[in-house]
Amino acid sequence: MTEVQSVFQRGLAGPVAGPNRRGTRRVAVIGAGACGLCAAKYLLEVGFDVTVFEIGSQIGGMWCYRNDNGRSSAYRTLHINTSRGVTRFSDLDFDAATQTFPDHADMHRYLVAYAEHFGVAPRIRFRRRVTAVRPAFAPGAAPPAWDVVTETDGAERFDAVIVATGHLSAPLDVPMLAGFGAGYLHAHAYREPEPFVGKRVCVVGVGNSACDIASDICVTAARTVLVARSGAVILPKLMFGRAFTDITAKIQRPWIPRPLRQRIIRRLAWLAHGDITKLGFKPPGALVHTTSNATVVTDIAYRRITVQQGIDAVTGHRIRFADGSEEEFDALIAATGYRIDLDFIPEEVLKVVDNRLDLYLRIIPPDWPGLFFMGFFNTDTALNMVFEHQARFVREILLDNATPPPPDIMRQAIRERHAWYASRFKNTPRHTIEEEHVRYLNDLRRATRTLLARTRREARTAPRLAAE
Secondary structure (H helix, E strand, O other), X not given: OOOOOOHHHHHHHOOOOOOOXXXXXXXXXXXXXXXXXXXXXXXXXXXXXXXXXXXXXXXXXXXXXXXXXXXXXXXXXXXXXXXXXXXXEOOEOOOOOOOOOOEHHHHHHHHXXXXXXXXXXXXXXXXXXXXXXXXXXXXXXXXXXXXXXXXXXXXXXXXXXXXXXXXXXXXXXXXXXXOOOOOEEEHHHOOOOHHHOOOEEEEEOOOHHXXXXXXXXXXOOOEEEEEOOOOOOEEOOEEOOEEHHHHHHHHOOOOOOHHHHHHHHHHHHHHHHOOHHHHOOOOOOOEOOOEEOXXXXXXXXXXXOXXXXXXXXXXXXXXXXXXXXXXXXXXXXXXXXXXXXXOOOOOOOOOOEOOEOOOXXXXXXXXXXXXXXXXXOEEOOOHHHHHHHHHHHXXXXXXXXXXXXXXXXXXHHHHHHHHHXXXXXXXXXXXXXXXXXXXHHHHHHHHHHHHHXXXXXXXXXXXXXXXX
């Protein structure tokens, strides 16, 4: 374990929480990105028969630049926002060539190595577009059975299915912005700055992609405007000569109150950048997903980028901003987020409403055993660590070490979780899947312990009731 790995990552080194069982079920994993590879690895190591369906010809999902699956939004200069020590999986380090903040090539190389090291690679079926995942059982009346249908192979039956297709592949276009016409581009399709040399470019958004793209193009564009429609918290990449995420990992502890952690992080960001409202940003009101960027604040200070606080109208290539000013632009890049796309899941199984998924602990649809969704969240830390915790939770259920609560209990927990986040975070489609990792991983641990204990009690009680 590296120095910067959190208490949650160190806990992953322990054994399976339940009895030392071996898996006997057939499990389908949809997606060969980081999340799908992680799920497959954790199931394979206890004996499950795992098949991974990948729509393209490459391992790595999001982190495969120009991935032929058409779902990656990686651009040429993309780096991950967390340091290599925080980003790595708990049981495999990056190679020596990897940078402090891995870029897409580092991440892709690492995920290929992970798949090969843990025996996942031979289990992947490439160029398999899944068109449907259908229940082949009546819940409560028969054991789970699921048909996975692909364009290539037709239907194939599995005991369980894990959906790990991600939530950053279907662009969310705002009609007013798309009305810009020729020159409009969603950030999902952005790859390199050359097409924007000498052009007047408006970038809409203040998330990681928006700030990366604005900084990417501003040096060679004729003009770059960044539209920050809401308040922002921009974190530096480096501070005191260290990766910022290595510093903040020290306070990501469940015994440190959440408001205190947030105040410390915002104070550190202020020490790095000062008051960014002086650069044109709105002050943050409700909690928002933080942005991490190494250069955008300097680019604004150097007047390579101008900040605007909103758009009132788009008429052709003419944009009227919230302050009443108007400008002509050659290109508009909309970093306006994504919508969750699960068109292969029947709506009676899981319906996406307002970009929200009603899943117990972001994983289980209450009425459909044997179906799991992993990786459908935004969080404030490296995703790989959270994937591992989700994978262990699912593994305990598939090993019959833990039994999920009754559907009504799960639905109540889902309502409470959504209400908690809705009361704190800005009301946007992005924040419907927001998770603070310290709280979330505590909840996963607590639920795992509770479900394990209940399953053991039921196992002890069953023989006695049968004897009576």
